[in-house]
Amino acid sequence: MLTDNHGRTISYLRLAVTDRCNLRCFYCMPEHGLDWLSRTELMSNAEMLRICSLLVKMGIDKIRITGGEPFVRKDIMELLTSLSQLKGLKDLSITTNGILTAPFVPQLKALGVKSVNLSLDTLDANRFFTITRRDEFDAVMLTLDTLLSHGIEVKINTVVMAGKNTQDIPALVALTKDRPVSVRFIEEMPFNGEGHDYSGVLWNHLHILQEIKNLYPDLQKTTDTQFSTAYNYQVPGHTGSVGIIAAYSRTFCGTCNRIRLTPSGMLKNCLYDDGVLNIKDHLRAGTNDEQLEQILLKAFNNREIDGWAAAEKRIASPNESMASIGG
Incomplete structure (x- = not known):
């Protein structure tokens, strides 16, 4: 078992394979995009496979592939195939915006990918365009349907933003009625690439929870898994579930089991x-x-005791992009 200086288990790697993305979500990056890493600055497949192999031998048993958007990387399926064969790796999962993902779903299923996190901040096509600056809503919904039809667990990640998509909370919760999805509402974080205001303080996890309880007074708390970052709930009679992630409030640091590798190998x-x-x-x-x-x-x-202590020691601007951190 791999542990840190605070006695916390380290068993989960979030591996960002690229900083590039085919969306321009305003809470993640500027409209014109970022100064993308060159090919030589990115880790190669061989380098990522080597470090992942070593980390699995040391005790990592879960790897989540993130970006940027993983599927804009041309050789992503080669990497996933190699990772799926690592002895000792129990869980290989992916976070994606879903635009390019649907054609790969049968291959993901064959590789043993059991869970995909799908970024989706609204169920309204017009608001989707406003938030992402791209007209790709239908492609994302196709990926959602394709994942479910192949029996892959889907967690929908929704960043809650004041004045942008809070009106979508009812529709997203309602999505769990007949679909076996987990809709997770996430506090907005300051990593937007240009330093504009964010609503992580206003729409914190308590505010989000109260908003859902106003709609569903009989909302039930369910059991959170050992390393869960989400507070999990279910509306009685609904097939799916609801989660709330206190990403800005950082209430889950005491059980954090994850480390991250950025696209440049940091x-x-x-x-x-x-x-x-x-x-x-x-x-x-x-x-x-x-x-x-x-x-x-x-x-x-x-390792620092929590995210607040880590932030206090930052030298770089806190307004870097999530795409460069690894989502």
Whole structure:
């Protein structure tokens, strides 16, 4: 078992394979996009597979592929195929915006991908365009239907934003009535790439919960899994469930079991830290696996107690993009 200096288990890697995305969601990046990493700045498939293999041997048993948008990376299926074959890896999952995903769903099923997180902030096509600056709503809904038809668990990730999509909360909760989906409402975070105001404080997890309870007074609390970042609920009689993630309030830090690798190879012990070491640089400098394991263990034994402590030590601007952090 891999643990940190606070006795917390580390078993979950979020691996961002690219910073590029085919949407321009205003809460994630500027309208014109970002200064994308060059191909040489990105980790190669071989580099990602090597570090993932080592981390699985050390105790990581869950890997989630994120971005940017993972499916804009041309060789993503090659990487997923290799990762699915790692001995000791119990859970390989993906977070996607769903635009390019539908054609790959049968392959994902065959590889053993059991869960996909689908980013969807509204069920209204016009608001979708306003939020994402792209007309791709139908493609995302096709991916949702395709995933469900193949029996893949779907968690819908909805960032709650004042003045943008709070009116969508009723429709999104209603989506769980007849569909086996988990709709997770997420507090907005400050990582929008340009520093505009965000609503993580106003629409915090308590406000979101009260909004749902106003609609469904009989909302029932369900059991949260050991490392869950969401507070989970169910409307009686509904097939699916509802979750609320206190991403800005950071109420789940005490049980955090995750680490992150950015597209450029930066290890992050916490979403809110600057990054603690660049693994890609060590790989390219010829560091062997035994040396790399010791370097990683040292980093894991210097994790901050929570996201607030990590943020206090930041040097970089807190207004970087989630696409560059790894969603």
